Amino acid sequence: MTESKPYDDIPGTVVFDSDQAARGYHLNQFCISLRLQPNRDAFKADPETYIDQYPMSAEQREAALNQQWNRMLELGGNIYYTAKLAAYHGINFQELAGLMTGMGSTSYRKMMVDGGRSIDGNRYKSEWQDK
Amino acid sequence: MAYVSSGVACSHVPALGVASDSGNTTDDYYGPIFQGFDFSKEWIAKEKPDVIFLVYNDHCTAFDARVIPTFALGCAAEYQPADEGWGPRPVPVVKGHQRLSAHIAQSLVLDEFDITIMNEMEVDHGLTVPLTMMFGQPDAWPCPVVPLAVNVVQYPAPLGRRCYALGQSIRKAIDSFPDDLKVCVFGTGGMSHQLQHQRAGLINSEWDDRFMNLLVNEPDKGCNIDHIEYLREAGSEGIELVMWYVMRGAMNKKVEEIHRFYHVPASNTAVGHLILENR
Numbered sequence A: 001m002t003e004s005k006p007y008d009d010i011p012g013t014v015v016f017d018s019d020q021a022a023r024g025y026h027l028n029q030f031c032i033s034l035r036l037q038p039n040r041d042a043f044k045a046d047p048e049t050y051i052d053q054y055p056m057s058a059e060q061r062e063a064a065l066n067q068q069w070n071r072m073l074e075l076g077g078n079i080y081y082t083a084k085l086a087a088y089h090g091i092n093f094q095e096l097a098g099l100m101t102g103m104g105s106t107s108y109r110k111m112m113v114d115g116g117r118s119i120d121g122n123r124y125k126s127e128w129q130d131k
Numbered sequence B: 001m002a003y004v005s006s007g008v009a010c011s012h013v014p015a016l017g018v019a020s021d022s023g024n025t026t027d028d029y030y031g032p033i034f035q036g037f038d039f040s041k042e043w044i045a046k047e048k049p050d051v052i053f054l055v056y057n058d059h060c061t062a063f064d065a066r067v068i069p070t071f072a073l074g075c076a077a078e079y080q081p082a083d084e085g086w087g088p089r090p091v092p093v094v095k096g097h098q099r100l101s102a103h104i105a106q107s108l109v110l111d112e113f114d115i116t117i118m119n120e121m122e123v124d125h126g127l128t129v130p131l132t133m134m135f136g137q138p139d140a141w142p143c144p145v146v147p148l149a150v151n152v153v154q155y156p157a158p159l160g161r162r163c164y165a166l167g168q169s170i171r172k173a174i175d176s177f178p179d180d181l182k183v184c185v186f187g188t189g190g191m192s193h194q195l196q197h198q199r200a201g202l203i204n205s206e207w208d209d210r211f212m213n214l215l216v217n218e219p220d221k222g223c224n225i226d227h228i229e230y231l232r233e234a235g236s237e238g239i240e241l242v243m244w245y246v247m248r249g250a251m252n253k254k255v256e257e258i259h260r261f262y263h264v265p266a267s268n269t270a271v272g273h274l275i276l277e278n279r
């Protein structure tokens, strides 16, 4: 049984709650390990062996190795953790947002300079259905 | 006796730390943001707090998923800037004030706030970026810092009104510390922003403006903004703003707003900044 949550109707958003945190624990611990240089070196030397130290699901493993940023969030990842994996790949927060929104860096950056994504039309999933 | 003289609210966008560290504070993109803090740097040079009580959140740096304290008070002699994946920021070590920390820790628990005590803790951009924005690039930070880390990463963050009540309890603790110390309280994070998934880039300037007005003038009302409103209206990472209520709780009911600055964007985020003085 899946409990319904008051934030389920917010579009394009995965709230990192206790259920997501439990699900994503090993994925997140893998990502955060890359904060430190010796671990970055070990991952670089042998990605598959390194990631196998973390008993995550096959889906999570695949998403992490293939840089599927939204998929990782859906599978229990949290942005502050996945951002460490992104940093490993030389991707900063703004570039990561360009990837997750599918807009690409240039048009994402332009949207931000123009005032960001408007709240209007972006409060409820129902508002995204016609898009 | 120690006393709370002023409060500072300040976003802690990591890109601002990068801009400062790489000497990139005057271009078209970052220039207007750093200019918004010119007044603040002059103000704090005159204000000269003896200690800063700094409320921030750790972004999975000192705390990974193994341990997630809702409120963690730094009680160490010093706090090293952490490596967040790009190497540690080239900023001074943050010196603590152990006696004040110990006093606050004890006072909070006896006042029924069961905080976690941190005798060792690295600090990330959440703590060091506000120091950079207020002090620039000194060889050493001008005063010691007592850090309070708040969980805002794993939902639920503590409620706004709980943060506000904690601030009031911190105020009692500071007021009962015997040394003559002038304390400035920082609340950091925000403003509206979402870093994740397809709605990333959300900014809600009208909501941010209302949030600041309530925080300054009607904190008893504003502290009751509920989590779903933060998530929907200010973005999934905008919920960091509950931390501003810890600062507000440590201030008088009536405060004077000395300075306000608001700018969009810094990276993915709306930058908000307030200076409040107790009256």
Ligand SMILES: [Fe+2]
Residues within 6 Å of the ligand: B012, B057, B059, B126, B189, B190, B240
């Ligand atoms: Fe933050």
